[in-house]
Amino acid sequence: MGGGRGRRSNPAGDSIPQLCHRTPGVPIDVPVPTPPHVPQPRPPRPHCCVSLQASCSVSPQDLAVPNAGWSAAMCEQYQRLLRCTTNGSWRRIPSYRRGLDHLPEVLQMTVDPGPGPRLFLRNVDAEGAGFEYAIFLHASGRRTRCLCQVGPYLEGHQGFAHGGAIATLVDTTVGTCALAAAKMSAMTAKLSISYLAPVPLGAVVVADSRVEQHEGRKIFLSCQVCDTQRDTLYAEATALFIQVEDNNSPPSPAACPQR
Ligand SMILES: CCCCC/C=C\C/C=C\C/C=C\C/C=C\CCCC(=O)SCCNC(=O)CCNC(=O)[C@H](O)C(C)(C)COP(=O)(O)OP(=O)(O)OC[C@H]1O[C@@H](n2cnc3c(N)ncnc32)[C@H](O)[C@@H]1OP(=O)(O)O
Known part of the structure; x- marks a missing residue:
């Protein structure tokens, strides 16, 4: 040595x-x-330790829809993106509190949503306080667009979003795109972000992601985070996702039924 x-x-x-x-x-x-x-040896991937307990008639709530915490600007942009779904060129991806809730069999079973793991972006219950977002998937299955309102609990520097919050938004947007392209589970192997302008708290941003290359198990993606007018480019990113066989990883949006 x-x-x-x-x-x-x-x-x-x-x-x-x-x-x-x-x-x-x-x-x-x-x-x-x-x-x-x-x-x-590489440690095993974390396993989801929630047991499925079909109990009451509480079905998971789709959170990618307007709530009282959404600003007028967020609602307006959401309606604009929703209009793009009417001709089938885009579709809105439902979003639940837990990764588990995205599994079709869980949606059918209806489960008790009690305490347990939560999706990182859905771990703040107060409407408008954390991430408020909706992801849209292009019909090609190779592009995603995430509309996101950056809440006050995501503060880094005073009045601005934490860089980790932007990274989370980017990872989720490219991750959803990778899952759709892979048509199976995929995990982030590499994420590179250039932070170009600070994102004010309360801002509504759009993250646009696309598959640049798909070689075997490797999916290379890019992402840009802008304001809704496309005047300010807040961040640019590239990512590498690797397709995995693990059933505990998030399912492809293709496996995620519309309800
Ligand atoms: C939001 C709504 C979505 C709706 C969709 C429906 C349901 C979804 C539910 C929830 C969705 C939530 C969020 C959205 C989705 C995802 C976003 C979050 C994603 C994450 O937050 S995920 C956590 C962070 N992530 C990790 O925790 C990974 C840790 N890691 C590993 O688990 C392994 O490392 C792994 C699996 C990556 C690879 O392991 P492996 O054994 O399978 O493969 P191996 O190592 O052999 O690599 C194969 C080839 O890739 C090359 N390669 C590998 N790594 C590389 C690197 N870093 N740079 C350059 N090349 C690399 C090798 O060089 C080789 O290349 P070659 O074949 O040419 O030799």
Whole structure:
């Protein structure tokens, strides 16, 4: 193993800073031996631990529809996008609190929505406080458009959205596009974002994503986040998704029935 004290080399040859361990009684200038690098097996993907319990007649609520927290601008843009669905060129993707709710069999069963995992973008119940959004899928299955109102609980710098919130919006928009293109589960392998202008809290933005290339299991996508007038480009991104066989990953929007 190469590398001096406090650093170790990974198999790719990059030097990685290492935390310096101190053992009581050991002089600090004695090098602490670093264990040889042993490739670790990849941890298993997280499994959804919610058990399906068909109980009462509570069916999951589609949240990609206007509510009292939507601004006039959000409602106006939503209606505009909805008009594009009438000729079949786009379709609105229903959105529920939990990934599980998107599974057709769950929609049929109707389940108790009690406590449990939630989709990250749906973890704030107060209307208008977090992400308010609706995603539309192009008939080609290779483009998505997400209309999103950025709520006050997404603050980073004062008055502006947190970069992680924008990343979440981008990941979800390209992710939905990748799921549609893959017609099976796919996971984000790489996401690269250029933040070009701060997004004011309360702003209504449009994230446009498309598949650039689909090679085997790899889906390369791009995404742009603009204001609704397309005057301001807030962020640009590229992403790589990998198709996976895992049943616990989100299903393709194609498998997501319209209700
Ligand atoms: C919103 C409504 C949607 C409605 C749709 C209906 C239902 C949806 C329900 C909910 C929807 C919610 C949100 C929308 C959807 C998604 C957005 C969120 C997505 C995520 O938030 S997801 C979490 C973050 N994500 C991870 O937690 C992944 C951790 N990771 C892994 O699990 C593995 O790493 C994996 C699986 C990625 C690959 O593993 P693997 O074993 O299957 O494949 P392997 O490693 O062999 O790679 C195969 C080939 O890809 C190349 N490759 C791999 N990685 C690369 C990299 N980073 N850069 C460049 N190339 C790469 C290799 O080089 C090789 O290339 P080659 O074949 O040429 O050698």
